[in-house]
Amino acid sequence: MNDHRVLVAGAGPVGLTAALALARRGVPVTVLEAGPGLAAESRASTFHPPTLEMLADLGVLPALLERGITSTTFQYRDRSAGVIAELDLSVLAADTPYPFRVQCEQSRLTPLLLKALLEHDGCEVLFGYPVTDVRQDAYGVTAVSLHDVRGDWLIGADGASSAVRRSLGLPFEGLTYPERFLVVSTDEDLPVLLRGIAAVNYVFDPDEWLVLLRTPDHWRVLFPTDPDSSDEVELARVQERLRGVADPGRPWSVLHTSLYRVHQRVAPSFRVGRVLLAGDAAHVNNPLGGMGMNSGVHDAVALAGALADLLDGGEDRLDEVAAHRRWVATDFVKTQTHGNWEQIRERDPVARERLHAELRERAADPVRARDYLLTTSMIDSLRTVVR
Numbered sequence: 001m002n003d004h005r006v007l008v009a010g011a012g013p014v015g016l017t018a019a020l021a022l023a024r025r026g027v028p029v030t031v032l033e034a035g036p037g038l039a040a041e042s043r044a045s046t047f048h049p050p051t052l053e054m055l056a057d058l059g060v061l062p063a064l065l066e067r068g069i070t071s072t073t074f075q076y077r078d079r080s081a082g083v084i085a086e087l088d089l090s091v092l093a094a095d096t097p098y099p100f101r102v103q104c105e106q107s108r109l110t111p112l113l114l115k116a117l118l119e120h121d122g123c124e125v126l127f128g129y130p131v132t133d134v135r136q137d138a139y140g141v142t143a144v145s146l147h148d149v150r151g152d153w154l155i156g157a158d159g160a161s162s163a164v165r166r167s168l169g170l171p172f173e174g175l176t177y178p179e180r181f182l183v184v185s186t187d188e189d190l191p192v193l194l195r196g197i198a199a200v201n202y203v204f205d206p207d208e209w210l211v212l213l214r215t216p217d218h219w220r221v222l223f224p225t226d227p228d229s230s231d232e233v234e235l236a237r238v239q240e241r242l243r244g245v246a247d248p249g250r251p252w253s254v255l256h257t258s259l260y261r262v263h264q265r266v267a268p269s270f271r272v273g274r275v276l277l278a279g280d281a282a283h284v285n286n287p288l289g290g291m292g293m294n295s296g297v298h299d300a301v302a303l304a305g306a307l308a309d310l311l312d313g314g315e316d317r318l319d320e321v322a323a324h325r326r327w328v329a330t331d332f333v334k335t336q337t338h339g340n341w342e343q344i345r346e347r348d349p350v351a352r353e354r355l356h357a358e359l360r361e362r363a364a365d366p367v368r369a370r371d372y373l374l375t376t377s378m379i380d381s382l383r384t385v386v387r
Helices: 013-023 049-057 061-067 106-118 163-167 231-236 238-245 292-311 318-344 349-364 366-376 379-383
Strands: 006-009 029-033 069-071 073-078 082-088 101-103 124-127 133-136 141-144 149-151 153-156 173-176 181-186 200-204 210-214 219-224 254-260 263-266 275-277
Touching (some): 006 013, 006 141, 006 149, 013 029, 013 106, 029 149, 049 379, 061 106, 082 366, 133 153, 133 163, 141 153, 163 275, 200 318, 231 238, 231 254, 238 254, 263 318, 349 366, 366 379
Parallel strands (some): 006 029, 006 153, 029 124, 073 200, 153 275
Antiparallel strands (some): 069 101, 073 082, 133 141, 181 219, 181 254, 200 210
């Protein structure tokens, strides 16, 4: 076992992925989680092919596949006209052993990561330990929590309101989208109400775009909201808006609703001395395209790998890796997700029809479809070398 202990702030999918990646390299890890246990909220729910490859390397993919839904296709739809184009990820069969998405809530992954982590000697997870400050010197890092915890390095994966990032004095610049996002979870049989839909559907409309996502236990419907309306007004309109998606002739069965603001922000650096940032602590983006959790997992694997190499006596590549992961956040994830937001709500009828035609042409051409899916599946984000 390595003599160097690494601290990880946050026991979400990003923090636990980083911890497990280090543990599998023989590095002892202490994870500090503010909550009393693993979060149970249904947040991110799409796993892209390169994320599946990483989870396979960590030994948890078979169990995730048992719990999730494999989806080889996704659709772009028009609110009025129906299907615009259906993209088939099977054209990526030569590029990845997992040419599909897995639809599964992140709360089903984190117990798998936790169980695998605790099978490694020297690894622990401390619940009810919020990290409120970080102090570092030439020899290590102290995480200020319920009790101070000392380690050689620290990875901050404590979310968008990261205390680790704030303790480093790093700004979190970017923008807040004007509309809030309303997510409604339902156990309605949507393929009966909307014939021919896929497990993942991006529905274009200039007035009220939608995203329809299937998870193992329910469907999620994502709406934009009026920036000038109150939360109470928006929640009171849930049934009205659902009937606008499909009308079953009765109220929809609603399991859960949530309203939240969406941001596009990034820290100026993902490394400050012996402290690294990953996932939402380092960058946040809108959810259109399902790249947030996935890019955070990619951060975790890349940074943990470089840190384990250093602790094994290798060269210090952490600045290089941190800079590359920041490039992915700004030039890839931010660009793709913001572009998705602009396209799904396009108001110009000429531009909208041009976009629809481009999507149809891509879907019909296997070569163009592959090039497009290499980007939307995030494979390209890992292949690109920044010079």
